[in-house]
Amino acid sequence: MSVSLFELFKIGIGPSSSHTVGPMWAARRYLDRLDGKGIKAAVARIEVRLYASLALTGMGHATDKAIMLGLAGLRPDTLDPDDAEDLYGFIRDRGELQLDRGRRIAFRMDRELLMLKRERLPHHPNGIRFTAFDEAGTEIDTADYYSVGGGFVLSAEEAGDRTPVLKNARAPFEFKSADALLEICDREKLSIAAVVLANEETWRSPAEVRSQILAIRDAMLDSIERGCRMDGILPGGLKVRRRAKQLRSELLKRPESALRDPLTTLDWVNLYALAVNEENAAGGRVVTAPTNGAAGVIPAVLAYYERFVHGASDDGVVTFLATTSAIGALYKQNASISAAEMGCQGEVGVACSMAAAGLAAVLGGKPRQVENAAEIAMEHNLGLTCDPIGGLVQIPCIERNTMGAVKAINAARLALKGDGTHFVSLDNVIETMRQTGEDMSEKYKETALGGLAANVTLC
Template sequence: MQREQISVFDIFKIGIGPSSSHTLGPWRAAQQFVQALQQQDALDSVVQVKILLYGSLAKTGKGHGTDIAILLGLCGHDPVTFAVDQLDATIAEIHRLHQLMLGDNHEVSFFAEDDLLFLFDQSLPYHPNAVTFQAFLSTGKAVSETYYSIGGGFVVKEGGAGNMATEVDLPFPVDTADELLHWCRKTGLKISEVVMENEQAWRPEINTKEGVLQIFTIIKECIYRGCHTKGCLPGGLNVARRAAGLNKKLIGDRSYNNFDEWLSAIRQTGNGFQNTLDWVSCFALAVNEENASFGRVVTAPTNGAAGVIPAVLMYYIVFCDGFSEERIIQFLLTASEVGSIFKKGATISAAMGGCQAEIGVSSAMAAAALTECLGGSQRQVLMAAEIAMEHHLGLTCDPIGGLVQVPCIERNTMGAIKAITASQLALQTNPDNAKVSLDAVVKTMWQTALDMNSKYKETSDGGLAINIPISLPEC
């Protein structure tokens, strides 16, 4: 049986909010479809394109910007580099002119009401997040491909492979926590060091470090931007942004001009328990408010849970003196390995597993990373991940209005605090006394996902999504 190989850059992807499964994944799928047309020398023959959205992509696609992402992907824009401040104008122009520029060089007519269909009552068997692209050619033939957005920006083409890193011979292949612990015991390496050795099968170590630091650059820019942007979120719920106000309240009259000076000012506010909690919440809110506003974020491992790991990393940087490149790399490498174990053994898709698959996994990743960086043993690291997920089991995904706002944004603060608590518990515990293993909790999470009613899996058909009125004007 072929092992699934996942790189740190598969877990941490740079993209645009609000959802990795409903925005980033469909965006990548659209890009792949255009590439398929180009490879078949069919792009210049296309006269019409239809997009069919199924299952969860249909039910919450509008709130998650699935239609927007797909149109941008078809037009050749990339989520890593696309100027987010041009998003509204670009989409408005497509609808005004009724034209798509496929691959940025072939124009076809496009009428959204006829060509982009939300099939609310239809679902495909492989995964709830399905999209079919149909291209009709001037020759009378047609090209049709179906893609599944399986969480975290991962995309699988029907009948094809996923988009993980190119298959290589990894020195330390890992599918489970037990296998990871085996390699740590055999080599004496930390978890982050095992990950780095595996990453070198894809690229030189210096390139991995540069890439991880680029991930951190996007994270810190996102946090800083989110902590200094006021207003309310798009979508109609009239949700006010809170991070900027909280930052101003906590920072007081201290002045600063950039990220580094801001960190110094935060440290001056003290390290009391309540102050620390407030700052961790502020960091998490900032990221997910940016995410909800179609800002640039990093999947960690998803967009809906993108604030947990940055918040815990900032906690480590500010309150545990962890602001060094090597420490940041160590943190993110460790987190990525725990995320990959959940991806392989269960799911990181809320449409498959509810919010336990997003906030739960991100909390486990953050707990593990913090524990290693604070000097925990390999077993304590895995124990921290287990504790964090154990107390997210069964968490549902019931976004109000199909938006990644309520309860999603606040849940990132909860996931971050739980991660820090899990880390502290693990650091103060002898792993010999643990009753539950990380592999057992991964298995349990997957079983819980299979048992969970579909209305609690990112469909907005149950829970808070049907009990909270949403007839509020968009601000």
């Protein structure tokens, strides 16, 4: 297990983990680099070059905003979205920023932020190059970073040797495949969640692990609640109207309809996912789960568990999120959770697979049934493209999260009807997803050059 639960689930801002959260962390890492070399005080200007996918859809994903706020010293896990918007407007309009809340330097979008749509750095489509200059205009430092999905950021050196984001050498239960994970469960007589928790407790006390997992749950539910309160038009120019508030109002007005239509439950699941992803599209606070573009799937299924499953509890929440993280770690290590590499199968598809496993676990599934649920969910997301209209995380992204949540619930229920025996393994389907992503045309991988993005006329 080379990826921690707390790396997969990170509190940040929308609209994208790879194009917003990751670039902001990359800017933070570059500031730390300058500080570590003792040259930050000499910096008079920083030029930022965005490559390939970041350049093609960065403006629609608020990458420019993320870079500016990151260089100004803000962090995605602690900033206030409303304050951040004000600061971004100030920097954009004044053409300068307060570097890491210190000295002021020039930062003009047409000079210091360059979009290189036809160029690509060697290790990943989401490449960023920071170059610092002194007062005389002399280059004093340069460094490359890669936003590899889910808010994860690698330096050029880390990306080159594929160093794991988190080394778990001392964890009691190492696993890099689903088969290895199931072998541990069989040998130790443990659930998948128990394996994950034992590993997490290598670095934190059991009480800390539990409290931090429940804090992630609280942040997920907060994003649902805020999304249900807000209305109006989403930013970006597509004039997409938020629907969650109206949908909740309609459901609350007609509670008796649930007695006539058992599928009303799915209306609530749709609502939960819509609310999160509308909040994400508006730049609000969400949890990468495992990415921002797919941020609504796991919270929607988790809310379904808490609000519709008899006997739901905080213990179940811990089991749910621990189980989902094990599945997410397998995708992160053996394929990718970046739409720029895999298409949307790597985002909504992975979130669907994770959520299906988590739900199967809290509904009483054994490890092999849980693994089967994860496999079913991904098997029927293979080949899913990422083709956001206008480069915005809105159409089809918001509704796609509702589909992922409902599909996850169905995958869990299907798996629980069996004994865990199945023809295609989770390891098989993860490898298939990786191969499919590599074969997929670049225009279907978060570039807005193909699919719906190319065939829907913008007015």
